Amino acid sequence: MMIPVASAQQQASSPTTVRTQQPPVEPIVPNSEFDSALPTLSGDINAPLEPMSAFDAKPAPTTHTPPLPTPTAPTTEAQVPAETLPDAVLPEAPELAQPLTPLSSFDVTPVEVAGVDDKKAVEIRYDTVVNGLDEIDGTTQFRELSALREGDGKAANAAMVQARAKEDEQLAVRIMRAKGYYDGTATSAIEQPPGQRLRAVVTAIPGKQFTLGSIRIDTQPTVPPDLVQRELPLKVGDPIDAERIQAAEANVSLKLPQQGYPFVEVGQRDILLDDTTVTGAYTLPVTTGPRSSFGTYSTTGKLAFDAEHVGVLARFKQGELYDNRKVDDLRAALVSTGLFSGVSVEPQRTGQIAPDGTEYVNLLVKQDAGPARTLAGEAGYGTGQGVRLEGSWTHRNLFPPEGALIVRGVAGTQEQGAGVTFRRSNAGRRDRTFQILANASRTNYDAFEAFTGTLGIRWSYDSTPIWQKRFTYAYGAELIGTNEDTYDFDVAARRRKTYGIAALPLFAGFDTSDNLLNPTKGFRLKLNVSPEASVQGAVRPYGRFMVEGTAYYPIGESIVIAGRARAGSIQGIARDDLAPSRRYYAGGGGSVRGFGFQELGPRTPEVDEDGNNLNRPIGGRSLIEFALEARYRFGNFGIVPFIDAGQVYESSLPKGSDLRFGAGIGGRFYTNFGPMRVDVATPIARRPGESKIALYISIGQAF
Structure with missing residues (x-):
């Protein structure tokens, strides 16, 4: 049956209200049939539940369902008889019968419009304003932790700015509470001033401080x-x-x-x-735990040495009141041996009571021994001395504890040599060193050429980077055999002589400076005394003496005025009976800058085959030197203008006359192991044959 439908035109134009009347609808399943299908329920609430099998599906009884009534179209007073619509007849279109074009064949490249950058993300900018934290000194902390400031004033949208502002509200409250303002509150607001960019305002109200x-x-x-x-x-x-x-x-x-x-x-x-x-x-x-004192040592792990040697490194004795600063010092001493990849020192309770009522503490040293071998190198250059390269191989624990074997070699323009040293560090006492050495070398300077062999033994008590000592000392003995050429005034020519020398070198030092490698204040005093005997046809005893003082005075935070004075004397022997290598010389990077190595002092009247004056330095029995520097540092760099003075004399005591001066400027690059030094200097009132410009490159300050 066709349902009458108003045409689209009629529905759009007719103002008539359509009233719909629904015919009565009969139930699909009669009520009597539905009630009979329901299971019977027991009235006893305490009765057991029925088995699940009772709920198995059963075939429903066959019933006759009456046909649904056919709906009739609503009628209106203006309704017209409906006409049967003919089936739509589409014009023949062969294109509609063709298969669709595959999606993969479409070009999906975005269309680029001139002047429009679609790749650039939308971004808004904003300013951050915080109020109320200045009075409690909380603004700096707020700026360091603020989410708004972390965003660098940029956000994708205003909602993001609002979220950051809410987060900063809580930050302001936390800052206030951390400073004792527990009743403090904070609010945030997003403002858009006319003609200006967005502004996020966080306002804190601290209240009273507890x-x-x-x-x-x-x-x-x-x-x-x-x-x-x-x-x-x-x-x-x-x-x-x-x-x-x-x-x-x-x-x-x-x-x-x-x-x-x-x-x-x-x-x-x-x-x-x-x-x-x-x-x-x-x-x-x-x-607090028990009041404790130092007791025993124990060690574990991959050992470099035993617990007994740990006690040698400690600066405390059993029974002393416990002080963890001394424990930290012990750990630093262990690290400075260079024998560990890792090491720790931990106190442990023992339960043993000392006579003074304290409890003894055992120090557990956990060792992790690292590589004990080291290759090292050093390079330098000085005008008149040329290039000098030194390399060494060291096994720091070949003879435990801390017994090192060192093989050393030197190759340079004017020096070549090799040596072997046995060194026992912390020998029976912290920072005391025992050494036995054997060296062979060739030196070829303007003053002399020498082939020298040395055997020596030395004990020393030295400063270290972790403990710079006020008082240091060294003593030992040396046997030296050397063949050297020297100018013989009796025959007015150079001759080779062989000398045998026995020496007992002694050293004492006193140091109040603030840094071992780069001092900025304080002073240092050094004294060297070496009783010696020279055997060259006859035995000639004599004494060599050297005293040196340096001082450092800071001016502000960037400038240090540094000064040095040095004087030396050789008593008891004539200069010409003294081996040239044992005489005093001056000039060079560690002496008087501006002059070549060993350039100052008396000179020989030698002439070459063409009659030219060779004018070689001959050395002397006394010397005097002075130096003054202004060390200006900025960051890891520095500039150092300086002036040096000095002279060598034939007499056994320095006269102080005919002083020669050199001046120059240096550059410094400061590292964690000391400054790298480059100095350029020139002699003042230069004489014929002297260097015009002298260059010095090395590690460490000049003094």
Whole structure:
């Protein structure tokens, strides 16, 4: 049956209200049939549940379902008889019968429009304003942690700016509470001033600052009784500032182990706030542990040496009150041996009571021995001395503990040589070194040429980078055999002579400077004395003496005025009876800059085959030197103008006359192991034959 439908035109234009009347609908399943299909339920709520098998599906009884009534179209007063619509007849179109074009054949390249950059993400810019934190000194901390400032004033949209502002609200509240403003509040707002870019404003209202109303420490008795209270730098009335309170508690953890309590534990603080008085009751539990003293050593791991040698490195004795600064020093000494990939020192309780009532502590040294072999090199250049290269191979623990074998070689323009050294570091005492050495060398300077062999033994007590000592010393013995050419004034020609020399070199030093490699204040004094005997036809005893003083005075933070004075004397022997290699010379990078190596002092009247004056230095029995520098440093670089003076004399005591001066400027590059030095200098009132410009390159300051 066709349902009458109004045409589209009629529906759009007719103002008539359509009223719809629905015919009665009969139920699909009659009520009586539906009720009979329901299972029977027991009235006893405590009856057991029926088995699941009872619910198996059963075939429904066959019933006759009456046909649904055919719906009739609603009628209206204006309804017209409906006409049967003919089937739509489409014009014949062969294209519609063709298969669709595959999607892969379409060009999906975006269309680029001139002047429009679709690749650039949309971005808005904003300013950040924070109010209210200046008065509590919280603005700097806010800027360091702010989400708004971390965004660098850029965001994809305003919602992102709003989210950052909300995060900074909480940040402002945390900052206020950390400074004791527990009632502080913060709000944020996004503003768009006319003609300006977006602005995020965070406003903090700190309120009143809470202070400490009482301080209570729960701890055991200590010696002295007020030790914990003394080392907790808080007092009633102080603001409840998180940084200050944490620092005070950290001070307890730091200072008590320095005063005999290595096992101290600082517990969790408790602060009870009182809104009425705007104060807080502060309680801190501290477990001090036993008062302790140094006891024994033990060691474990991959060992470089045993526990007995650990005790040699310690600067404390058994029974001394425990001080963790001395334990840190012991660990630094272990590290400085260069024998470990890793090493730690940990205190352990022993339960053993010392006579003074303290408990002995065992120090457990955990070792992880590393590679003991080292290859090292050194290079330098000086006008008149040329290039000098030195290399060495070292096994630092070939003869434990800390018995090193060192093989050394030198190759240079004017020096070549090789040597072997046995060295025992920390020999029976911390920082005391014992050495046995054997060297053979050839030196070829303007003053002399020498083939020298040396056997020596030496004990020394030296400064180290981790412990710069005020007083240092060294003593030993040397046997030297040397064949040297020298100018013989009796025959007015050069001759080769062989000398045998025995020496007992002694050294003493006193140092108040602040740094071993790059001092900026203080002074140093050095004294060298060497009783010697020369055997060259006859035995001639004599003494060599050298004294040196340096001082460092800072001017501001960037400039250091440094000065040096040195004087030397040889007593008891004529200059011409002294081996040329044992005489004094001056000139060069470590002496008087501006002059070549060994260029100053008396000179020979030699002439070559063509009659030209060779004018070679001959050395002397005394010398005097002075130097003054202004060391200006900026960052890792520095500029050093300087002036040096000095002279060598034939007499046994320096006269101070005929001083020669050199001036120049140097550059410094500061590294973690010392400054790299480049100095350029020229002699003042230069004489014929002297260097015009002298260049010096080395490691370390000139003095």
